Every structure is written in C-alpha cells, then in structure tokens.
Amino acid sequence: MRLGAALGSLLVGAVGGAGDGAPPGAQSAPPAVWYEAPRPDDPSFPIVNGREGADAQWTLELLGSGVAMIDYDRDGDLDLYFVVGRRPGDPADAASDRLFRNRGDGTFEDVTEAAGVRESAWGFGVAVGDYDQDGWDDLFVANWGPDRMLRNRGDGTFEDVTAHAGVADDGWSTNAAFGDVDGDGDLDLYVARYFRHDAARPPGDGKLCPFLDLMVPCGPQWLPAERDLLWRNNGDGTFTEALHEAGMGDVRPSYGLGVTFCDVDADGRLDLLVGNDSLPNFLFRSLGGGKFEEIGAVSGLSVSINGREQACMGVDVADFDGDGREDFVVTNFSNDYNTIYRNQGDGFFDDVTQLVGLADVAWWTLGWATRFFDADCDGDLDLFVANGHVYPTIDGRSSMTYAELNHLYLQERGRFTLVSMEAGPGMQRVKPSRGAAFGDLDGDGWIDVVVSERNQPPSILRARPRPGVHRLMVELEPGDDRRPVDHSLVRARVGDATMLRRSNRGGSYSSSNDPRLHFGLGAAVRVDELEVTWPDGAKQSMRDLPADRLVRIRRGQSTPRLEPLR
Amino acid sequence: MKGIAAALSIAVVQPAFTAFATAATVAAAAQESPRPAATVDVAAVRKAIQQLRRGQDVEENLALLRAAVDQVPDAGSFARDVGTLLLNEKLYEPAQGFLEIARERLPQDGVVAQQLGNAHVMQHHYAEAHEHLSAADRLLPPGLRPYVHLYLSMVLIGLQKAEESEARAKRAIEEVRAWNAAQPPGAPRLDEIDFELNLANVYQRFLRADDALRVLDALDGRPMEQRDLAKSRLVRAQILEARGDDAGALAAFARQRELAPDDAAGAYEFALYHVRRNRPAEARPLLERATKLDPEHEGAHFNLARVLLRLGEKEQGEAVMARYHAIHGARISAEVRLAEMRLRLRARPAR
Numbered sequence: 001m002r003l004g005a006a007l008g009s010l011l012v013g014a015v016g017g018a019g020d021g022a023p024p025g026a027q028s029a030p031p032a033v034w035y036e037a038p039r040p041d042d043p044s045f046p047i048v049n050g051r052e053g054a055d056a057q058w059t060l061e062l063l064g065s066g067v068a069m070i071d072y073d074r075d076g077d078l079d080l081y082f083v084v085g086r087r088p089g090d091p092a093d094a095a096s097d098r099l100f101r102n103r104g105d106g107t108f109e110d111v112t113e114a115a116g117v118r119e120s121a122w123g124f125g126v127a128v129g130d131y132d133q134d135g136w137d138d139l140f141v142a143n144w145g146p147d148r149m150l151r152n153r154g155d156g157t158f159e160d161v162t163a164h165a166g167v168a169d170d171g172w173s174t175n176a177a178f179g180d181v182d183g184d185g186d187l188d189l190y191v192a193r194y195f196r197h198d199a200a201r202p203p204g205d206g207k208l209c210p211f212l213d214l215m216v217p218c219g220p221q222w223l224p225a226e227r228d229l230l231w232r233n234n235g236d237g238t239f240t241e242a243l244h245e246a247g248m249g250d251v252r253p254s255y256g257l258g259v260t261f262c263d264v265d266a267d268g269r270l271d272l273l274v275g276n277d278s279l280p281n282f283l284f285r286s287l288g289g290g291k292f293e294e295i296g297a298v299s300g301l302s303v304s305i306n307g308r309e310q311a312c313m314g315v316d317v318a319d320f321d322g323d324g325r326e327d328f329v330v331t332n333f334s335n336d337y338n339t340i341y342r343n344q345g346d347g348f349f350d351d352v353t354q355l356v357g358l359a360d361v362a363w364w365t366l367g368w369a370t371r372f373f374d375a376d377c378d379g380d381l382d383l384f385v386a387n388g389h390v391y392p393t394i395d396g397r398s399s400m401t402y403a404e405l406n407h408l409y410l411q412e413r414g415r416f417t418l419v420s421m422e423a424g425p426g427m428q429r430v431k432p433s434r435g436a437a438f439g440d441l442d443g444d445g446w447i448d449v450v451v452s453e454r455n456q457p458p459s460i461l462r463a464r465p466r467p468g469v470h471r472l473m474v475e476l477e478p479g480d481d482r483r484p485v486d487h488s489l490v491r492a493r494v495g496d497a498t499m500l501r502r503s504n505r506g507g508s509y510s511s512s513n514d515p516r517l518h519f520g521l522g523a524a525v526r527v528d529e530l531e532v533t534w535p536d537g538a539k540q541s542m543r544d545l546p547a548d549r550l551v552r553i554r555r556g557q558s559t560p561r562l563e564p565l566r
Numbered sequence: 567m568k569g570i571a572a573a574l575s576i577a578v579v580q581p582a583f584t585a586f587a588t589a590a591t592v593a594a595a596a597q598e599s600p601r602p603a604a605t606v607d608v609a610a611v612r613k614a615i616q617q618l619r620r621g622q623d624v625e626e627n628l629a630l631l632r633a634a635v636d637q638v639p640d641a642g643s644f645a646r647d648v649g650t651l652l653l654n655e656k657l658y659e660p661a662q663g664f665l666e667i668a669r670e671r672l673p674q675d676g677v678v679a680q681q682l683g684n685a686h687v688m689q690h691h692y693a694e695a696h697e698h699l700s701a702a703d704r705l706l707p708p709g710l711r712p713y714v715h716l717y718l719s720m721v722l723i724g725l726q727k728a729e730e731s732e733a734r735a736k737r738a739i740e741e742v743r744a745w746n747a748a749q750p751p752g753a754p755r756l757d758e759i760d761f762e763l764n765l766a767n768v769y770q771r772f773l774r775a776d777d778a779l780r781v782l783d784a785l786d787g788r789p790m791e792q793r794d795l796a797k798s799r800l801v802r803a804q805i806l807e808a809r810g811d812d813a814g815a816l817a818a819f820a821r822q823r824e825l826a827p828d829d830a831a832g833a834y835e836f837a838l839y840h841v842r843r844n845r846p847a848e849a850r851p852l853l854e855r856a857t858k859l860d861p862e863h864e865g866a867h868f869n870l871a872r873v874l875l876r877l878g879e880k881e882q883g884e885a886v887m888a889r890y891h892a893i894h895g896a897r898i899s900a901e902v903r904l905a906e907m908r909l910r911l912r913a914r915p916a917r
Contacts, residue, residue, distance in 0.1 A: 222902045279898075297887065300872055305838055307868030307890060309898070335690055344844045348876055354808050355842045360773045396693075399726050415810060 032376035032410060033419070034464040035426030035449070041107055044457045048095040049085035049434075052455060053392045057208060058088065059219040060122070060144060060197050062390040063174065063257075064368070064434025064454040066510030068126040069441075070137050072115070073156055077102040078439050078514055080450060082458060083123035083141060088199065092120040097141065106442060106462075116157045121145045125435075125510030129178030129187045131165075132237055133482040142173035142191060142510065151237075166238050171226045172197050177506035178486060179261035179270045180535060181246065182290030185483040186233040192256030192274055193226035195219060216391050221278050225253035228274065232290065247284075247292045254279040258315030260507035261487055262326055264299060265347040268537045270487060273301060275312030275330050285347070298348075301328060301341055305351035310336055314509035318372035319343075319500040320381045321414055326502065331367030331385055331509070334400050338367045338385055357415040362407060364399040366390060369436035369509035373447045375423075375463070376410055377471045377520030379497060383409040383416055386451055386509070388432035403430045406451065426461035433459075439514020445471040445548060445565040447518055452511070470521040470547035473565065476503055476532065479555030485515075485534065492519045493529040521547050607634070611648075619655045624900050628660050635667060642671025646678045653681055658688045669698070676705030680714055687717055692724035709745050712738045712756065716765060723772040732777075735765055759785065759794045766801050775805045796826035800835060807839055815839060823852075830859035834866050846873040857886075864893045 050061020065083040072079050080100045087094070097119040100108035112118055117139070125142035132138065136152035146168040150158040162168045172194045178187040197203065203223050208215035230246050231239035243249045258275025265271070269286035276282065280302035284292040296302030303309050311333035320327050325343035332338055337359050341349040353359045362385065369386035376382060387404035394400045408427050409416035420427040426449075435452040442448065446463035453459060472492065476485040485503060492499045501517040519527070524547060531541040532553055542560055545551060552561040611634055614627035631648050638644045649664030665682040672678050683699035686692070699721060702714045715738030722731035739762065746755040762781055769778035782802050790798065803818035819836040826832050837852035853870035856863055867890035874883030 297868070297891070298872065298875060303868065303894075305841065305869070306865035307894060308864065342844075344876075346876070348872065350841055350844065352842045355810075357808075357810065359808060363773060399724060 031419075031422055031424070032378070032466070033382075033408070034424035034466070035408075035461040036464055037425040037429070038457075038460050039106070042457075042460045043080070043082070043098065043100050043108055043110070045098060045110075046455055046457055047082060047084055047452050048087060048090075049454045051087050056392055057206070057217050058197065058199075058202055059195075059217045059390075060172070061085075061088070062217060062392075062454075063124060063194075064388070064432070064510075065123055065452055066125050066175070066369070066435030066508070066512070067437045067450050067452045067458065068128050068139065068512035069437045069439045069450065069514045070128045070139065070512065072099070072137060072152055072158075073101065074136065074154075075102075075104065077104050077443060078441050080108060080437075080458075080460075081117070081126055081128075081139060081512075082452060083126050083435070083510065084119075085124070086122040096120065097123055102441065111156070114156065116159070117150060119143075119148065121148065124173065125175035125192075126512055127176040127178050127189065128505050128512040128515075129189075129486060130484060131178065131187045131189070131233060133186060133478075133484070135478075135482070140167070140176050140178070140189060140191075142176045144172045144197060146170050147173050147176075147191065161237065164237060166240070167191075167231050169229055169241075173229075174257050175259045175510045177259045177261055177272075178484075179272070179506075180484060180486075181230070181270055181272070181286070181292075182232065183269065183288070183536070184233075184235070184290075185481070185536075186235050187484050187486065188233045189229075189231040189239065190259055190261075190272060190274075191229040191231065192259045193228050194255050194257070194277070195223040195225050211391065214391060214393055216393070220255040225255050225279075227253040228256050242290070246290055247287070248282075248294070251282055251294050252279070254282070257313050258330065258507070258509060260315050260317050260504065262317040262328075262502075263487075264301075264326070264343065264349070266325065268533075270535075273315055273317065273328060275315040276309075277313065277333075278309065278311045280309045281312055281315075281330065295347070300349040300351065301330075304337075304339055305353075310339060313366070313368045314370045314386075314507070316370050316372055316507035317504065318381055318502065320372050320383070320411065322380060322497070322499065324498070324500055326500070327372075329370050329372060329383060329385075331370045334364055334366040334389060336363070338362050338370070355414075357417065358409070361409075361418050362387075365404050365407065366400075367407075368434045369451070369511055371436070371438045371508055371513065373438055374471075374518060374520035375408060375447060377446065377466075377469045378522045379494070379499060379520050379524075380411045382411050383407075384436070384438070384449060385409075386433035386436045388434060388454060392432075401430075403432050405430050406433055424464065426459070429459060431456060431459060435509045435511040437508065437511045437513050440473060440516065440518065443550070443566045445473050445518070445550075447514075468523070470523070470525055471565070472519040472521060472527055472545065472547055473550045474501075474517040474519070474530070475550060475552045476515075476517075477552060477554040479557075483534075483536070483555075485555065487535050489533040490517045491529075491531045491533075492527050493531075494521060494524045494527055516550075610634075615648075615651055615655070618652070618657060618660075618900075620896070631664070635664070642668050642675070642678075646672065646675065646681070649678075649685070650681050653685055653688075656688070658685050661685045662689070674705060676702045676707075676710065679705055680710075680717075683714075683721075684717060687721060690724065692721045695721045696725065708741065709756070712742045712745070712761065715741065716761070716768065719765070720768045720772060723768075723774065738765070759788065759790055763794055763797045763801070766798070770801050770805055775808065778805055792825050796822050796829060796832065799825065800829075800832050803839070804835060812843075827855075828859060830856045830863060830866070833859065834863065834869075837866070837869060841869055841873070846876045849873050850877065862893060864890065864897065867893060 049064045050056045068081040069078040079102045082098045084095050084097050098112045099115050099117045101111045121143035123143050127140045128137050136154040138152050139150040141148045149162045149165045149167050151161045173191050174194050175192040181188045204218035209218040230243040232242040254276035256274050261270045272284040274282040283296040283299045283301045285295050312330050314331040316329050317326050327343050328341040330339045340353045342352040365387040366389045367385045371384050372381040385407040389402045392402050394402050408420045408423050410419050432454040433451045437450045444465050449461040451459040488503045490501050503515050505512045505515050527545040529543050548565050550563045614630045618627050635641050635645045645664045646668035649661045652661035662685040668678045679698045680702035683695045686695035699718045715734045719731045719734040742756045742761050766778045766781040799818045799822035803815045807815035822832045833852045834856040837849040840849035850873050856866035871883050871887035
C-alpha cells in the first residue's frame, strides 16, 4: 500500500481548493503542499545572464545559470551559491557569483567577498563535492571561459585551486557533476559542454536566425559542438582528462546541458546520463574500472518514444513509481513534452510520458531544472519543472511566453497532476526560470526550492509544513576512510511500502542539490527499517526509527544520531 | 503544358490534412500554369525532389530548384508548384521559402496563400499562418474554403482564441454541407465524414480532447466507411490512453486494427500502447507490421529494435537498430541542411 492512500481524502481536497492565492484557511481542507513567496529580505541581486529583450543576440546570453545548496561552513544548514553570467562588453568586475550564508533563522548574508569566491567569468553551472576528502565540500564552477575549482579551506573561505587541479578548460562548460567513476574512492568530475562560442566571431557571423516570425540568436544546431570532459581525480589534488580513455570520446560531440550520475542496471557501478540540446542524449554505462560504453539508443534514453531527439535542458533520476528501479525525467524545449522514462529492468527504459499524464500539460513551456521529490510528504515522489522560454521576445507567439509558470506536479498512483496554481504564491510566480536546487533550507523536513531566474533576483520558495504529516531526513557521513558517500542508496521500509532514494546532488539544471535524503511518511510515525547501500556496495541497516527526525548515519557506526526536525 | 506538379507525376503520401487542399492545388496549377517546357529540365527537377525526400544532396537540390524558379517566365506558378510538392514531402522550411516567392509574385492566388499558411501551420508559426490563411479565405472560391477554415481553427487554438476557433470549425462543417447540397446530381462532393475526422484529429493534436471526443461521438451515430471508422477508432484510442482509460484505449486500438490492418500508423500507435506498458511481446508483431508497411518509419524501427533486444533476439535487434540509426541520421542531416538552406533562400531577394 502506498503511503499516499492514508492521506487520500486530504489530497483530493487540496487539489481542488484554495487556488486563489490566499493562504489556506479553516473553511476548506488544507492544501497538500504550499510554497511561500520569497521574503523581502531574501537575496535580491539580479542573476545577470546577458542583455535584455531583443538586444540578447548570442545563445550564450539565453541559457541562464544554476545554484548550489552547500553547507560550506558545516553549521548544519544549507548555504547558497549562485552562479552568475555577464553581459557582452561588461568590465571584469561587473558581476560575480555570489555565496550566501544561511544564518539559521531564515535569513541569508552575502559572504562572497569574505569567502573569497568573487568570480569574473561568465558562469553557467555548479557542482559540489569533497574532491580532496578533507571533510569540507568544495565547488566546481562551469564557465564560458576557464572553469574554476574552489577548494573549501574549512575556515569559511575558499581557495582557487583551478591551476593546481588542472581543470581550467577554456571552452563553454554548462554543467558538471561529481562521481566516483572508477571506484577508486575519490570523486571524479564530468563536465558537459555546449558549442564553441567566439565573441569576436559569434555564430552565423553575428546574424540572427529565424524562429517563428522572430529573428533570434543562432544555435545550437549546426554549430560546432564542444566535446565534454571527464576529469579523473588523481588523488593528490590534481585531475587528468580521461574522456577517451574511459570510452566516452567516441560519441558525436553534442550540446550537453543536463548531467546526472545514476545506476541504470543496478550493478552498483555509477553510470552517467548526459542530456543534450537538439541531439540524442548519452547514457554511458559503466563497465567497471573507469571504462564506459554508450548505450543511449538501446536503453531508450537517448530519444523520445518516436525515436526522435529532443532538446534536453535538465535531467533527474529517481524511483518515481516505487518499483525499486530508478527512472528518469528529461526537460525539453517548448512545442514538446518533458519526457518521463520508466526503468523496465535489464537496462531498458521506455518513454511513458503519456501514461503518467504529462504528454500534454507542458507542451508550450520550456523546461529547465527538474527534480523528483516528495513535495507533499505522502511517500511518493512528485515532480518540479522550472520553466522559462529562451527567447525574451517570444511573448505573443502562439501560446508561448518568455516568463512562465513553474510546474509542480503531485503524483497519485502513477499519474501526475499539475498543482502550481493551488500550491501557494511561491509556485504561482511567473518568471524566466533556469536552474534550481532542492533541499531543506530550514530544517523542517520539507523540501524547499531555490530557483535561478534569468536577469532577476533568485526565488527562494519555502515549503510550509503541514501539521500531522510526518517525514524523515537522512544525512550520510563518510567513515574513517573518508571515501565519498555521494550516490549511496537508502531504502526506507514503512509497513509494506519501501521507498528508495539516492544521495544525488546532481541532476536538475546546472545546479547542485541537498545531498541529504528525504522521506515523506504521511501519517506514519515510524520507519520500520532503514538500509543504506554505500557506493562500494557495503550495506548498513537500522530499525524502528521515529518520524520527524534528522538521522545522521556515519559509515561504520551502527547507531545513528537523531535530531528532531523543526 | 500542365503544371509542373502534374508533369512530374511524383507519387506522394499526403497527410490527411492536406489531401484535399493539395488535390485542389494541383488541379488549379494544371489549369493556370502554362509555360514553355523548354525552360525547365523536368527530369532534373523531378530527380531533385525525389532526392530531397530521401535527404540526399539537400543543398544542391534546393539550389537547383531555386535556380529553376529564375529560369521560367511564370516564376510565381512554378515556385507555387515546387513549394506545394515540398510541402507534401513534409519539407516545410524550404516549402515556405518557395511559397513566399510565389506569394509575392501571385498576390491574388488563393491556393498560394493557403499553401503558405499550411507551411506555417506545420511549423507552428501561427501568426503568419493566420495572416496567409485569412487571405486564402478571401481569395478562394467557396468549394475550397472549408479546409482553410479547418486550418484556421487549428491556428486559432494555437493563438489561444478558443471561441474563434470553435466558430471556424463550425463554419467549416457548415460550408462543406452547403457546398455538397448545392452540387448537381453526380457531381463530386466533399467528404463530410473525412472532414469531421480531420477536425477531431486537429482537436486531439491541439490538446482539446473533450472537443475531439464530442466530434467522434457524433460521428459514431452515422454510417461510415471502414476506412473512416478505423481513423475514428485510432483517434479515440489515443485520447483514451492519454486520459488513463486503459481498457477503453485497448478496445479502440484493437478495433482499429481489425478495420485497417494495412495502416502503418495504426499498428505503430497500438505498438506504443504496449511498449509503454512493458509488453514487448505484444508490441513486436505490430512493429514488424509497421516497418513492413512503412520501411522508412523511424519510430517503428527504433521501437522494434529495442523490443527485439528485450526479447533476446540480439542479432535481429541490432540489425533493426542499425536501420533505425541510418534513417535517424539521414533525417538529422537533412534537417540541419534544410535549415541552413532556408536561411539562404530567405536571404536571397525575390525577383
């Protein structure tokens, strides 16, 4: 039985009610999920990404950027790193990425300068991982121009170690993800790249290209794609590029945007999905020993059910249907659908978008960041998609608009229903959204969303807890050997229901998520069994955990530490 | 000499939407396009179009056609016919380029306006489509207008003008009936059933499932040919599946197969119903049928290859996958080059 059934009556009332933007009142059932509007004292700087309106004449200006949730000071709450772009011709200090420290009281302070993360490059994506295994999370920023590795010194500041690490590639990187691709116990790094953009000779000789009745920036089709990068961690603070050595270099260079590690065949080795814009996606299956084979077409993940490439922006992986196998969502361009791929076993996936009710609902919107997460804490995974058209001048063309409503879909027995307009003012905002990170900012066990908006301030969307609905957060910590715990799997059993979650910071779009695992428990007040599968396959389990707790599990220690959620 | 489209005698598979309009176009072209045969190398033009359909030598072939436009005295009619043929081949972007030339040369030609509107519809260019189809509505004689109304209905959905769309759809059906009622005994008539099925298909494609079902329900009470009944069941099956009515969809798909066993699209869509439900064994014969009926069907080859691999037919599955990659690669290559060519066509000033 799914946990959601226990809350069935409440959910029915929620979807139909309180859709006028008013807070939930006593007259009707409270909504299943409610997101507050950003607060006046939230970070208010604009996330610069190119020129406005028709002045934006390079594709470089349109893609926007991501955001990371990172507890850089290890004070127990998530801080925010915003990647920021530029405008053509801007002076070097015109804009910078920003780091905001979570004060723990719902407010944030800008610590960009104090932390030493000022950045003058045109940024797109960000990945978080403890690549040097010193216990402090580091940052990798994907830029147009040299990428940047920022090592967390552990004293509230970062050190730019790009040159020493050897990862300063000078291309157009859009996104990155950390994962131990060779199983040697440290984090390697995959970097997705787009096309070669030369500001002195922009695509199409600076001419625009037709789209509908508009003239818009050219690309990416027929422009020279840049090959992605695989940085293998040498274990001494340096990296070696190993794409070809890993068997990933034989594919056609494509326009990479979405990246997530996964394990499509449940063999315990990390595979990798790369979502490409306008060309087939890649699925690199690990053969072990750091070697991969590309099986996108055979797996079904490279294209839609009709065998046609889509224009992927964001990706995520999770077991949305509760069958114990991980599935995928891929967000795409407008005039297309966001694709749900169900894992049918044996490494085969099918596009089941129509089956789950999502084939039509996002046809006109252009999707970017995405995440499966349990928004209403009923035990099954819901879905968020950040929307916003690439072309600032698209308004009025058919049913498309530049600023768009982000989509929150609640799942009920395998079908998704759009509830954005019933999910509070935070979800009713209409913005040109791009990246988004997902996690529990305030320690209440409900998943908050931070959205990067192109040329506008970010949106921090806080979930309002609902009384009587229980949940559990799980934080995994390395053992004495300090091997990374990223991509560990955790199964939580409640009665007859089992929930599978992966500790995955990657996915979404150019963003990095809360690594902790979230379990919505609905009316259940205990978890009967929790089993952790560490990246090397070792297992650790515990029983009878009370709900509404943050459970800290250190590898090798049989007794977890429990803290009450707020 | 007859119009170039008729002279080329190219057999084309026409989408249901454009069948009637295209027939009208070709007929009109045949009547209105006398030109010296010596100015056009018909064989070369025919070869160019055939190769374009296969995605071969796209740039060269479009350049040949574009050059031919400049060589004939009646360039407007010639561009119209080439544009129409490209439209039938679903080569929408270059079709648009040629039809724009024709529209400029023949501003009072309703068929050109209609076809240019259609080219924009197929590319989701609704504002432009509305402009040209509205012109066609003014320029065409009554018997040719119903499909203009149908397309306009579709365009108005895209423009989020639901009430105007509904009015256009009603007007389309009323004009079909009025036209048929006015015809003398024995004269050819417009196919009302086919027309309404197309309307249902339009509604389904434009996310108006309720309206599509309403049209289909109304049709169910009327006598229909087997072919039309099959179409009706296919649209109904797709709508019901999207709504989560598995049993209803299954019954409709099965009935469609009984009624039209040689319909590749029906076999393919029914196969996808099974694929989505992880039933490779059920999907396999349907996909084999679809690939046999349409050897260029990209999606059918893709799914058949994967179904075979799932069923353990490794060698056969890999062979079909190789075929899929060939079809897929050719299409991508053609689309990229067509897009490039369109830029050049647009950049070149009309004579």
